[in-house]
Amino acid sequence: QERTYIMVKPDGVERGLVGEIIKRFENRGFKLLALKALQPSRDLLEKHYADLSSKPFFPKLVDYMLSGPVVGMVWAGKEVVKTGRVMLGATNPLASAPGTIRGDYAIDVGKNICHGSDAVESAEKEIALWFPEGVLNYERSLDKLIYE
Protein backbone atom coordinates (compact mmCIF):
# COMPACT_ATOMS: atom_id res chain seq x y z
CA GLN A 1 0.00 0.00 0.00
CA GLU A 2 1.07 3.55 -0.73
CA ARG A 3 2.30 5.58 2.26
CA THR A 4 2.52 9.28 3.05
CA TYR A 5 4.04 11.46 5.74
CA ILE A 6 1.57 13.86 7.36
CA MET A 7 2.74 16.28 10.03
CA VAL A 8 0.81 18.66 12.26
CA LYS A 9 2.92 21.81 12.40
CA PRO A 10 3.58 23.76 15.64
CA ASP A 11 0.58 26.07 15.13
CA GLY A 12 -1.70 23.08 14.59
CA VAL A 13 -0.42 21.39 17.76
CA GLU A 14 -0.79 24.55 19.86
CA ARG A 15 -4.28 25.14 18.51
CA GLY A 16 -5.35 21.65 19.52
CA LEU A 17 -5.97 20.39 15.99
CA VAL A 18 -4.05 17.10 16.26
CA GLY A 19 -7.16 15.03 16.96
CA GLU A 20 -9.13 16.75 14.21
CA ILE A 21 -6.47 15.97 11.63
CA ILE A 22 -6.11 12.35 12.77
CA LYS A 23 -9.90 11.99 12.71
CA ARG A 24 -10.14 13.07 9.09
CA PHE A 25 -7.60 10.49 7.92
CA GLU A 26 -9.20 7.79 10.09
CA ASN A 27 -12.69 8.61 8.90
CA ARG A 28 -11.60 8.50 5.30
CA GLY A 29 -10.41 4.93 5.78
CA PHE A 30 -6.66 5.38 5.71
CA LYS A 31 -4.54 3.21 7.99
CA LEU A 32 -2.24 4.65 10.67
CA LEU A 33 1.27 3.18 10.59
CA ALA A 34 3.17 5.56 12.89
CA LEU A 35 2.56 8.53 15.16
CA LYS A 36 4.79 10.64 17.39
CA ALA A 37 5.09 14.06 18.96
CA LEU A 38 8.52 15.64 18.97
CA GLN A 39 10.41 18.90 19.05
CA PRO A 40 12.18 18.79 15.67
CA SER A 41 15.79 19.95 15.41
CA ARG A 42 16.97 22.59 12.94
CA ASP A 43 19.01 19.91 11.20
CA LEU A 44 15.96 17.65 10.70
CA LEU A 45 13.85 20.54 9.37
CA GLU A 46 16.56 21.71 6.99
CA LYS A 47 16.73 18.17 5.61
CA HIS A 48 12.94 17.89 5.40
CA TYR A 49 12.60 21.16 3.48
CA ALA A 50 15.95 20.89 1.62
CA ASP A 51 14.24 21.43 -1.75
CA LEU A 52 13.14 24.90 -0.57
CA SER A 53 16.53 26.00 0.80
CA SER A 54 17.05 28.62 -1.91
CA LYS A 55 13.62 30.24 -1.40
CA PRO A 56 13.51 33.67 0.25
CA PHE A 57 11.05 32.42 2.86
CA PHE A 58 13.24 29.44 3.87
CA PRO A 59 14.68 30.95 7.12
CA LYS A 60 11.19 32.03 8.18
CA LEU A 61 9.84 28.58 7.36
CA VAL A 62 12.49 26.85 9.50
CA ASP A 63 11.86 29.28 12.41
CA TYR A 64 8.12 28.60 12.14
CA MET A 65 8.64 24.85 12.21
CA LEU A 66 11.09 25.18 15.15
CA SER A 67 8.64 27.22 17.20
CA GLY A 68 7.17 24.22 19.04
CA PRO A 69 6.44 20.52 18.94
CA VAL A 70 5.07 18.81 15.86
CA VAL A 71 3.15 15.57 15.45
CA GLY A 72 4.36 13.34 12.65
CA MET A 73 2.40 10.42 11.27
CA VAL A 74 2.46 7.87 8.51
CA TRP A 75 -0.77 6.93 6.79
CA ALA A 76 -1.28 4.16 4.25
CA GLY A 77 -3.89 3.46 1.59
CA LYS A 78 -4.83 3.74 -2.05
CA GLU A 79 -3.44 6.97 -3.55
CA VAL A 80 -2.91 8.34 -0.05
CA VAL A 81 -0.21 10.81 -1.17
CA LYS A 82 -2.42 12.66 -3.62
CA THR A 83 -5.57 12.29 -1.54
CA GLY A 84 -3.75 13.48 1.58
CA ARG A 85 -2.77 16.67 -0.25
CA VAL A 86 -6.38 17.17 -1.35
CA MET A 87 -7.53 16.75 2.26
CA LEU A 88 -4.93 19.31 3.44
CA GLY A 89 -5.87 21.89 0.80
CA ALA A 90 -3.75 24.38 -1.11
CA THR A 91 -0.46 25.66 0.33
CA ASN A 92 -2.04 29.11 0.70
CA PRO A 93 -5.02 28.54 3.03
CA LEU A 94 -7.00 31.41 1.49
CA ALA A 95 -6.93 29.45 -1.77
CA SER A 96 -8.05 26.23 -0.05
CA ALA A 97 -11.61 25.04 -0.43
CA PRO A 98 -13.80 24.85 2.68
CA GLY A 99 -13.87 21.22 3.77
CA THR A 100 -10.11 20.93 3.52
CA ILE A 101 -8.02 21.17 6.70
CA ARG A 102 -6.33 24.42 5.69
CA GLY A 103 -9.55 25.75 4.17
CA ASP A 104 -11.37 25.14 7.45
CA TYR A 105 -8.71 26.23 9.95
CA ALA A 106 -6.08 28.56 8.48
CA ILE A 107 -5.54 31.92 6.80
CA ASP A 108 -1.82 32.57 6.20
CA VAL A 109 0.65 30.47 4.20
CA GLY A 110 3.25 30.80 6.97
CA LYS A 111 0.80 29.31 9.50
CA ASN A 112 -0.86 26.58 7.49
CA ILE A 113 -1.19 23.91 10.20
CA CYS A 114 -0.11 20.75 8.43
CA HIS A 115 2.33 19.13 6.04
CA GLY A 116 1.72 16.39 3.50
CA SER A 117 4.22 14.68 1.20
CA ASP A 118 3.92 15.84 -2.41
CA ALA A 119 4.88 12.59 -4.22
CA VAL A 120 5.34 8.89 -3.50
CA GLU A 121 9.12 9.28 -3.72
CA SER A 122 9.32 12.23 -1.33
CA ALA A 123 6.90 10.44 1.02
CA GLU A 124 9.25 7.47 1.34
CA LYS A 125 12.21 9.83 1.91
CA GLU A 126 10.30 11.76 4.58
CA ILE A 127 9.16 8.56 6.33
CA ALA A 128 12.78 7.41 6.55
CA LEU A 129 13.86 10.85 7.80
CA TRP A 130 11.20 11.27 10.50
CA PHE A 131 10.87 7.61 11.51
CA PRO A 132 14.39 6.15 11.29
CA GLU A 133 13.23 3.58 13.87
CA GLY A 134 10.74 2.24 11.31
CA VAL A 135 6.94 2.15 11.14
CA LEU A 136 4.25 -0.52 11.49
CA ASN A 137 3.13 -2.79 8.70
CA TYR A 138 -0.05 -4.70 9.50
CA GLU A 139 -3.16 -6.17 7.93
CA ARG A 140 -6.49 -4.65 8.85
CA SER A 141 -9.76 -6.61 8.58
CA LEU A 142 -11.56 -3.27 8.13
CA ASP A 143 -10.00 -2.96 4.67
CA LYS A 144 -12.60 -5.45 3.41
CA LEU A 145 -15.24 -2.78 4.07
CA ILE A 146 -13.28 0.04 2.44
CA TYR A 147 -11.72 -1.44 -0.69
CA GLU A 148 -13.69 -3.24 -3.43
Ligand code: GTP
Ligand atom coordinates in the same frame (compact mmCIF):
# COMPACT_ATOMS: atom_id res chain seq x y z
P1 GTP B 1 4.13 21.37 2.97
O1 GTP B 1 3.08 20.31 3.04
O2 GTP B 1 4.42 22.01 4.30
O3 GTP B 1 5.38 20.87 2.28
O4 GTP B 1 3.48 22.51 2.08
P2 GTP B 1 3.26 22.50 0.49
O5 GTP B 1 3.83 21.26 -0.11
O6 GTP B 1 1.83 22.80 0.28
O7 GTP B 1 4.11 23.75 0.04
P3 GTP B 1 5.70 23.85 -0.20
O8 GTP B 1 6.34 22.53 -0.01
O9 GTP B 1 5.91 24.56 -1.46
O10 GTP B 1 6.13 24.82 0.99
C1 GTP B 1 6.40 24.31 2.28
C2 GTP B 1 5.88 25.26 3.30
O11 GTP B 1 6.60 26.48 3.22
C3 GTP B 1 4.42 25.69 3.12
O12 GTP B 1 3.50 24.78 3.67
C4 GTP B 1 4.40 27.01 3.86
O13 GTP B 1 4.27 26.81 5.28
C5 GTP B 1 5.76 27.56 3.56
N1 GTP B 1 5.70 28.47 2.42
C6 GTP B 1 5.56 28.15 1.11
N2 GTP B 1 5.51 29.24 0.35
C7 GTP B 1 5.62 30.29 1.21
C8 GTP B 1 5.65 31.69 1.04
O14 GTP B 1 5.54 32.21 -0.07
N3 GTP B 1 5.78 32.45 2.18
C9 GTP B 1 5.89 31.89 3.42
N4 GTP B 1 6.01 32.67 4.50
N5 GTP B 1 5.86 30.56 3.61
C10 GTP B 1 5.74 29.79 2.52
Ligand code: MG
Ligand atom coordinates in the same frame (compact mmCIF):
# COMPACT_ATOMS: atom_id res chain seq x y z
MG1 MG C 1 5.73 20.58 0.29
